Structures are given as C-alpha cells and as structure tokens.
Amino acid sequence: MSRLKTAVRLKLLETMFLSREGDRREGILFRQGQGWFQISSMGHEALIALSLHLRSSDYLFPHYRDRCLVMGRGVTTGELARVFYAKRDSSSGGRQLPGHFSSRKHNICSLGSPTGSNLLPACGAAWGMVLDGKDDVVMACVGDSGMRQGEFYEAYAFAVERNLPVIFVVEDNEYGISTCTTQSNPLRNGLFDMKRILQVNGRDIDDLHEASAKAIKQARSGHGPMVLWCELDRLGSHSSSDDHRIYRSAENLELIQSRDPVTVLARQLIEEKHLSEAKWEAMQETLTRQVEADYMEAAASNDPKPEDALEQLLGEPHGGLGDTMNQGCSDWRILDAVNETFRQALDQNRRYVFFGEDICDPMGGVFKLTNGLSTKYPDRVFNSPLAEATIVGVACGLAAYGYRPVFELQFIDLWVRPGTSW
C-alpha cells in the first residue's frame, strides 16, 4: 500500500482532530442543555481520505457520521456549529438535524431521517451527470445497518443497470444503534458480485485513499458503480439519546478505543519523527481553542425568523409553455391535452426527462399519457423498473441536480385505506 505524503497526513490529522473536538464540544453543550440533539462521528474520521480524489464538481450524499468527510470537502467548524444550534445562517436555515450535512457550495446533499433514503437521490444526480455527458461522480454513504433497507438494493440495481458513476460507501461499524450487524451483514452473507466490492480498513487513511482511487477511477471512466466497504468503529454512543455501555462490553469498548484513528495516526507520525510530542500537544490546544471560539460565535448568531419558514422550499419557476397551450381542439380529451403539454415541454426544454413504468412506445403509458414521446425523444423518455421508490428517489436527485423530471407513478391507489373493503 502506498503512503500519503507527510504534509497531507499532517493536514488530515489536523482536520480529523478538529472534527473530533467539534463532536466533543457538541457533547458538552448538549449536556449543558444547549442544542437539541447530537450524533457524533467519532471513529469515522479517517473517511476524510475519501475526499482526496473527489473534484469540486463531484457530489456527496453523506451519512450522518460524515462530519470529517464533509470537512474534507471544505465545510468549516463554524458552519457545523451553526447547524448544531439550528441558526438562521446555517446550511438549512435551521431546519435540519445536526448530522444531516449539506452545502450547496460543495455539492453536498442533505439526507432525510429514514436510513438509506439518500441513496436513490444520489443515483438521480449521477444519472443527471451521465445525461449531461460529464465525467463527474457521486459518492453516497450509508451505515451497515441502513444498507439493509430496500432503498440500498434498488439504488444498487439502478446504478448497475444504467452504469451510473456512483461510489456507495458502506460505513460498517458493526452496530445499528444497539443491534450487532454481523449476522445480517449482506457482505458476509455472500449477496454481492465481489467484482464491485472493495473491502477497506476504514480506520486507515492510506487504505481509504488507495481504495477510493480505484473506485472513483472506475466510476469516472464509465464502468459503473462500486461499493467501498469500510470497516471501522463507532467510538461513541449512537446519539445523544443513547448510552452504548448498556449493550457493549467493557472489553469491546476498550478494544475500539485502542484503534481510535485520530490517536493511531498521531502516534504513527510521532514514531516516524514527522511530529513531536510537544507539537502534537500544541496543535491540540490551539485547535481546541479554535473550536470553542467557533461554537461561541455560532451561539451568538441569529435564530431563524418565523417569516423565513417558507423560504428555500421552491426553486425559481421555469419559463411557462406560453399561449400554445390554448390551441387545442375542442374534441380533445384531457389525456390529449396532457400528452400535448408533455410533447411541448420536451420540445422546448432539454432538461425535461420522463421516467415511469410502461411509459415508452408502443405502450405509451397504461393511460396513454406519454404516447409517442419515446419515439420522438428516445434520449429523454425511459421505461423504469417496477420500483416506485426508485422512481420517486431518482426524481428527487435528478431535480436537485438541475433537471426537470416528469416521473410517473403508474398507480397510486394500490393501498387500501382503513375501513375500505375490497
């Protein structure tokens, strides 16, 4: 395995410590009754090395333990502190939980609370890159427990089917809150085509750097998705609402502390004489003071205002279709008007993409709404797999990336309402 240059290792150590200290500071503040929730990334810091091969035009759909990875993309402690306090001038204007990282500037898309729900939108963004003919990539991260959600398998299947430039990063810390995942781990259960999996020591920046180089190169060069399976440790409790001493043994806690990636990297650098004990002490002291100052400044900044509540919800409306919409014939059925609207949209704006079950010709949709469209616009009208989560999730990602997805759910009334008889 090749080693990163010393200057890079020192820089990564600095950011890893900053991330660790930010987590520690938030833990203290939470216990003091400041802030509403905290989820720590302690133990996941070495994942910052995954950012080294990413370009600024690539996209990241992070896991909630990726504080250090998003810092590797350029997010600062001050910004994260404002997210912790849900301040007005934070990435979501105070709407999102801490840990639901986002940054428009750095192409970091926020996750929702349902685990695994960031993966299909990640595929949507990756599809947008392919439609644009770009060689950018998407990195989409998930926990080892969250990746048992159906969304992971739908996302993986869609990415393979369409050869999408996605690197799925599984952050395998062996736990989903209190449940040990060793029995349910699909990698150990032999579920994957191993050609697409790279197993990585997720505690080691060099291993992560090397493996991500391979995965990103494959995705960037049009060979489809890869899964980076990173083994690492969750050093703290699941969240501020949990105490992992209830379900983890003292021996296990001692073991994971002994391989703490921040301490291990600092010790390596000291042993190799690239860092002295005194410098490491001084670095920790300076960074700790810096983090404290960032949180004090964030605490004093403005809270969101009630009148901001409706801001950031909708994008700019795109140009309308104009008067031509009124030129239909009096004998048109509603579906003829819808079909004509779709045709004009595709005609006038290359950002429109259609996707749904059976929407292509010769079927043209089970209700014929999309009749004729795939014949005229084969590069923007596609049949989807029979997978509604894929349709909705990919639409979200493609829209966030800047397309105008018109995605059809064939039937919405498949579920019987309580009290309704068949």
Ligand SMILES: Cc1ncc(C[n+]2csc(CCOP(=O)(O)OP(=O)(O)O)c2C)c(N)n1
């Ligand atoms: C769909 C859904 N079910 C349950 C939860 C509650 N929940 C939040 S995190 C979590 C465990 C996730 O573990 P893992 O994916 O391994 O990530 P880790 O916390 O270990 O980093 C659970 C059960 C949720 N947020 N969403």
